[in-house]
Amino acid sequence: xxxxxxxxxxxxxxxxxxxLDRGYSFVPTTFDVSEAExxxxxxxxxxxxxxxxxxxxxxxxxxxxxxxxxxxxxxxxKRLRPWMVLSAAEACGGNVEAAMPAACxxxxxxxxxxxxxxxxxxxxxxxRRGRPTCHKQFGEALAILAGDALLTLAFEVLAxxxxxxxxxxxxCLELALAAGSxxxxxxxxxxxxxxxxxxxxxxxxxxxxxxxxxAIHRRKTGAMFLVSLRLGGMCAAxxxxxLTALDAYGKGIGLAFQIVDDLLDAGGDEKAVGKxxxxxxxxxxxxxxxxxxxxxxxxxxxxxxxxxxxxLACFGSAAEGLExxxxxxxxxxx
Amino acid sequence: xxxxxxxxxxxxxxxxxxxLDRGYSFVPTTFDVSEAExxxxxxxxxxxxxxxxxxxxxxxxxxxxxxxxxxxxxxxxKRLRPWMVLSAAEACGGNVEAAMPAACxxxxxxxxxxxxxxxxxxxxxxxRRGRPTCHKQFGEALAILAGDALLTLAFEVLAxxxxxxxxxxxxCLELALAAGSxxxxxxxxxxxxxxxxxxxxxxxxxxxxxxxxxAIHRRKTGAMFLVSLRLGGMCAAxxxxxLTALDAYGKGIGLAFQIVDDLLDAGGDEKAVGKxxxxxxxxxxxxxxxxxxxxxxxxxxxxxxxxxxxxLACFGSAAEGLExxxxxxxxxxx
Numbered sequence: 001x002x003x004x005x006x007x008x009x010x011x012x013x014x015x016x017x018x019x020l021d022r023g024y025s026f027v028p029t030t031f032d033v034s035e036a037e038x039x040x041x042x043x044x045x046x047x048x049x050x051x052x053x054x055x056x057x058x059x060x061x062x063x064x065x066x067x068x069x070x071x072x073x074x075x076x077x078k079r080l081r082p083w084m085v086l087s088a089a090e091a092c093g094g095n096v097e098a099a100m101p102a103a104c105x106x107x108x109x110x111x112x113x114x115x116x117x118x119x120x121x122x123x124x125x126x127x128r129r130g131r132p133t134c135h136k137q138f139g140e141a142l143a144i145l146a147g148d149a150l151l152t153l154a155f156e157v158l159a160x161x162x163x164x165x166x167x168x169x170x171x172c173l174e175l176a177l178a179a180g181s182x183x184x185x186x187x188x189x190x191x192x193x194x195x196x197x198x199x200x201x202x203x204x205x206x207x208x209x210x211x212x213x214x215a216i217h218r219r220k221t222g223a224m225f226l227v228s229l230r231l232g233g234m235c236a237a238x239x240x241x242x243l244t245a246l247d248a249y250g251k252g253i254g255l256a257f258q259i260v261d262d263l264l265d266a267g268g269d270e271k272a273v274g275k276x277x278x279x280x281x282x283x284x285x286x287x288x289x290x291x292x293x294x295x296x297x298x299x300x301x302x303x304x305x306x307x308x309x310x311x312l313a314c315f316g317s318a319a320e321g322l323e324x325x326x327x328x329x330x331x332x333x334x
Numbered sequence: 335x336x337x338x339x340x341x342x343x344x345x346x347x348x349x350x351x352x353x354l355d356r357g358y359s360f361v362p363t364t365f366d367v368s369e370a371e372x373x374x375x376x377x378x379x380x381x382x383x384x385x386x387x388x389x390x391x392x393x394x395x396x397x398x399x400x401x402x403x404x405x406x407x408x409x410x411x412k413r414l415r416p417w418m419v420l421s422a423a424e425a426c427g428g429n430v431e432a433a434m435p436a437a438c439x440x441x442x443x444x445x446x447x448x449x450x451x452x453x454x455x456x457x458x459x460x461x462r463r464g465r466p467t468c469h470k471q472f473g474e475a476l477a478i479l480a481g482d483a484l485l486t487l488a489f490e491v492l493a494x495x496x497x498x499x500x501x502x503x504x505x506c507l508e509l510a511l512a513a514g515s516x517x518x519x520x521x522x523x524x525x526x527x528x529x530x531x532x533x534x535x536x537x538x539x540x541x542x543x544x545x546x547x548x549a550i551h552r553r554k555t556g557a558m559f560l561v562s563l564r565l566g567g568m569c570a571a572x573x574x575x576x577l578t579a580l581d582a583y584g585k586g587i588g589l590a591f592q593i594v595d596d597l598l599d600a601g602g603d604e605k606a607v608g609k610x611x612x613x614x615x616x617x618x619x620x621x622x623x624x625x626x627x628x629x630x631x632x633x634x635x636x637x638x639x640x641x642x643x644x645x646l647a648c649f650g651s652a653a654e655g656l657e658x659x660x661x662x663x664x665x666x667x668x
Contacts, residue, residue: 057515057516058511058514058515058516059516060516060517060520060553061514061515061516061520062515062520062523062524062527064523064527065515065519065520065523066515069515112482116478116479116482119475119478121473121474121475121478122475122478139455140455141453141455141456141526142523142526144450144453144455144456144478145450145519145522145523145526147482148446148450148481148482148485148519149514149515149519149520151482151485151486152485152510152513152514152515152519153510153514153515155489155506155507155509155510156507156510156511156514158506159503159504159506159507159510160507162503164500165499165500165501165503165504166498166499166500166503167499167503168503168506168507169493169496169499169500169501169502169503169506170493170499172489172492172493172502172503172506173489173490173493173494173502175489176486176487176489176490176493177392177490179486180392180395180483180486180487180490181391181392181395181396181399181400181403181483181486181487182391182392182393182394182395183394185399185479185482185483185486186394186395186396186399186483188479189396189398189399189476189479190396192475192476192479193396193398219394
């Protein structure tokens with residue numbers, strides 16, 4: 001694979017230029033959709049090719065396990081987290097190709113978390129990315145193992161591919177913290193607690209606990225967004241000032257992403273979104289639209305994206321990818 | 335914690351000096367059991383103290399998740415894999431204390447694998463280490479997450495605690511390979527395949543496929559034994575000759591351990607062993623006693639231990655811990 005330029009024309013975002021008529025668009029879109037689509041398709045293809053390469057079974061991997069891992073990992077997806085890694089590396093002036101293993105690692109962690117979250121004992125979902133969930137396709141036992149193996153593979157890829165070894169060690173630590181009990185896994189445990197009545201539910205709305213809702217979502221979604229950006233930065237030898245800027249940007253788009261997710265869940269098109277909708281409301285879970293109302297949620301998402309964009313000043317034009325990504329987070333329809 | 339000398343007297347193995355009347359003892363035991371017990375108890379206490387320290391919840395970890403993780407991780411256990419790490423570090427002339435994070439990491443991976451293997455969708459076990467399994471105690475969803483979090487924590491501890499960072503990166507890679515789809519997780523997938531009839535079952539005995547049985551067990555048990563020894567060696571800056579010797583030793587004791595496990599499963603005391611017995615035979619799975627017979631299995635285990643001991647020559651008296659460990663593997667009653 002030769003050197004990769006992420007932004008072949010003036011823009012390659014959003015990944016899936018969709019309907020922009022949802023009413024909560026914040027940044028006006030000015031790009032040529034067909035041109036953007038072309039650029040995006042080739043970028044997603046590059047990521048998918050790397051995912052394919054890094055998930056080829058090692059000798060000794062049972063075929064059924066490999067099939068289940070690759071079924072979920074390579075399912076059509078937005079590849080949002082890999083794009084964050086690559087765009088952050090680009091913003092920091094680094095070699096995008098050198099960050100590709102980190103891009104694959106965060107997508108592996110994402111795929112594992114979806115497989116386990118969809119299990120009957122957890123969210124019990126049948127549909128993911130428009131296809132049967134892993135346990136529907138391969139059975140529950142193999143789905144558990146496929147998730148376990150993808151999580152492990154993420155660390156393998158980081159530790160083997162990133163150079164020098166000290167960078168690999170630092171990136172493994174960042175990923176472990178973001179995926180661990182105080183972040184990604186802890187967020188899912190929060191979700192469970194909400195469903196069993198011991199966590200934050202719609203009953204808490206009266207207390208106006210928006211800050212608590214935001215804290216939960218920073219953990220559930222935000223940590224993996226942040227680490228995607230940080231890994232990209234670290235692969236590009238980012239300065240501490242650049243990492244701080246990436247953190248500020250990531251906090252904004254992470255929370256905005258979750259608000260838009262809640263809005264899509266409340267009123268999206270199931271076919272376009274590719275998973276069961278209204279499930280949060282069905283379970284009485286607290287969501288942003290329920291706490292703030294639809295319009296205020298849209299406004300809040302817009303404010304967060306504005307904050308995220310303002311954090312990018314120090315990168316100059318190298319942050320074009322991150323800017324487009326922020327717009328996509330707000331405007332996506334799935 | 336001050337510098338630790340693992341072998342305070344002339345021996346501190348086996349960890350649990352048990353009945354030595356099982357008839358397949360290979361190496362005569364000469365040590366003073368009460369003295370050994372004292373030394374062992376303090377060594378296990380050191381490991382348990384480190385496990386406790388490294389599993390204290392980070393800020394933001396939900397309490398229920400932390401409880402489930404620590405319930406399984408800190409349950410009374412043989413701590414065989416941590417002992418391998420520490421004994422290997424000692425054999426290679428290293429600082430045992432510096433290897434303690436790696437000792438904790440391999441025990442975390444072991445605890446995670448037990449939690450997930452015990453799940454209803456997998457082996458569906460109610461009893462582990464003499465107590466209710468994690469999902470029996472905390473529910474299935476939290477058990478899945480506790481396993482996920484312990485696996486992730488293993489990499490966090492390695493990546494944060496081992497110095498320099500390049501060593502941390504190398505150790506993360508070794509652990510990921512041993513825990514991954516071609517080793518630990520792959521071995522569990524093999525087990526599933528055996529149960530659903532697509533893998534190796536008792537029906538294969540006619541073909542005399544001992545080599546295949548050994549290959550499966552090298553993957554299922556052996557890889558984590560090997561990596562425990564290698565991490566200990568790497569923390570002690572082992573030479574490639576020393577690592578090769580540790581590999582040869584580990585291959586022998588790994589397979590011997592599995593044979594003894596099968597023998598205990600076939601004829602052990604459920605209370606002493608602390609988990610349900612005869613489950614392999616109940617499920618028609620292929621075991622060493624079924625393929626080779628009881629006596630030949632005992633003989634094979636003895637031969638493997640002899641091979642393992644002969645691989646230790648290059649370490650001289652520093653391998654006292656590893657020698658005692660090999661004897662324990664053969665003579666244990668649980």
